[in-house]
Amino acid sequence: MIPFSQPDLAGNELQQIAMALESGKLAGNGQFTALCEHWLESKLGVHRALLAHSGTGALEMAALIADIRPGDEVIMPSFTFSSTANAFVLRGASPVFVDVRPDTLNLDERLIAERLTPRTRAIVPVHYGGVSCEMDAIMALANLHGLTVIEDAAQALLATYKGVPLGTIGHLSAFSFHATKNVTSGEGGALILKTSDHALRAEIIREKGTNRSQFIRGEVDKYTWSGLGSSYVPSEILAALLWSQLNAAHQLTEQRLVRWQRYHAAFAQLEREGMLTRPNVPGHCHHNGHVYYILLDDTDIRGRLIDFLRERGICVAWHFIPLHSSPYATAQGWTCSLPVTDDISGRILRLPMFASLGDDDQARVIKDVVSFFGGILRN
Numbered sequence: 001m002i003p004f005s006q007p008d009l010a011g012n013e014l015q016q017i018a019m020a021l022e023s024g025k026l027a028g029n030g031q032f033t034a035l036c037e038h039w040l041e042s043k044l045g046v047h048r049a050l051l052a053h054s055g056t057g058a059l060e061m062a063a064l065i066a067d068i069r070p071g072d073e074v075i076m077p078s079f080t081f082s083s084t085a086n087a088f089v090l091r092g093a094s095p096v097f098v099d100v101r102p103d104t105l106n107l108d109e110r111l112i113a114e115r116l117t118p119r120t121r122a123i124v125p126v127h128y129g130g131v132s133c134e135m136d137a138i139m140a141l142a143n144l145h146g147l148t149v150i151e152d153a154a155q156a157l158l159a160t161y162k163g164v165p166l167g168t169i170g171h172l173s174a175f176s177f178h179a180t181k182n183v184t185s186g187e188g189g190a191l192i193l194k195t196s197d198h199a200l201r202a203e204i205i206r207e208k209g210t211n212r213s214q215f216i217r218g219e220v221d222k223y224t225w226s227g228l229g230s231s232y233v234p235s236e237i238l239a240a241l242l243w244s245q246l247n248a249a250h251q252l253t254e255q256r257l258v259r260w261q262r263y264h265a266a267f268a269q270l271e272r273e274g275m276l277t278r279p280n281v282p283g284h285c286h287h288n289g290h291v292y293y294i295l296l297d298d299t300d301i302r303g304r305l306i307d308f309l310r311e312r313g314i315c316v317a318w319h320f321i322p323l324h325s326s327p328y329a330t331a332q333g334w335t336c337s338l339p340v341t342d343d344i345s346g347r348i349l350r351l352p353m354f355a356s357l358g359d360d361d362q363a364r365v366i367k368d369v370v371s372f373f374g375g376i377l378r379n
């Protein structure tokens, strides 16, 4: 079987993990955590990066820092993972789902203004597949209305918008290092902070509501309960694994981009023949090859293509059952009409994508997709 996704190893993960074990310091916020955080801070050019145990945890911390409260409304796409919404719903807010653009599948910035109410507190753009949302328009709208922008950059490490790294444009941002991501520690995440006030609050939130980070830096002689918080620090073992991966981040991303371009070139003809639609990446967005998807004509053809590829040992996946029509959103009364989201979620198909996807395996995927459509053309 050709897997749909597979964690790519940098090669020296075991060595780094062994060093963490030998150090005898296994709890979080130690030397490997600091190395990863400094890497993120210098690569992204941000004030502070804090590792978290997941992208979900980073989003939850962002919701606490943004002081999201019961009754608040938070603008977000429905075409996303449950964590995007849960982080804010946990604080008592309601998600306000806005449709996505048909070209990038990202939050449609042109539809946000009409969904704002006096209760709107934040906007959460999700950069699908590492392709940026239209951040200039989103930031302008947010600044006009005094809203906090929290980038869900879970899939977007090392991608840029107009040359600016994703995860550095909003007031707060979250990355994921889940096993499916370009760079992984199995589970993991990071919160990006742009002000010292936010950074100080985030440190307290991450350390169970204590000022332990200040204690570790020698700034206070004991640590104590200082505010609301929870346990979001990853252990040093995971940070050591992530450190090894971050050092290979550019290489892993480049390898994915090569795979991405190969699919893209191979399917150009099928797109011209009207068989499928390829992803659209605006010229001012530099993506990171996180996902390669195709859009089929309808759900039925997608189902037939999935079966066809599975029979030939190729695992593919569709993506995101839209949140607005999920059982939980329905029970909460958060359903709404999102025609583009409904349409694309029924037609999207993701192809195998990981840095170590072999040339021959990728050639097989391409050949089988092309032969599926050849069959349709002949019938």
Ligand SMILES: Cc1ncc(COP(=O)(O)O)c(C=O)c1O
Binding pocket: 054, 055, 056, 057, 080, 081, 083, 084, 126, 152, 154, 155, 175, 176, 177, 178, 187, 188, 189
């Ligand atoms: C868009 C998006 N947001 C949030 C998350 C949550 O990240 P994690 O799995 O690290 O908690 C994910 C992915 O897994 C995601 O794809």
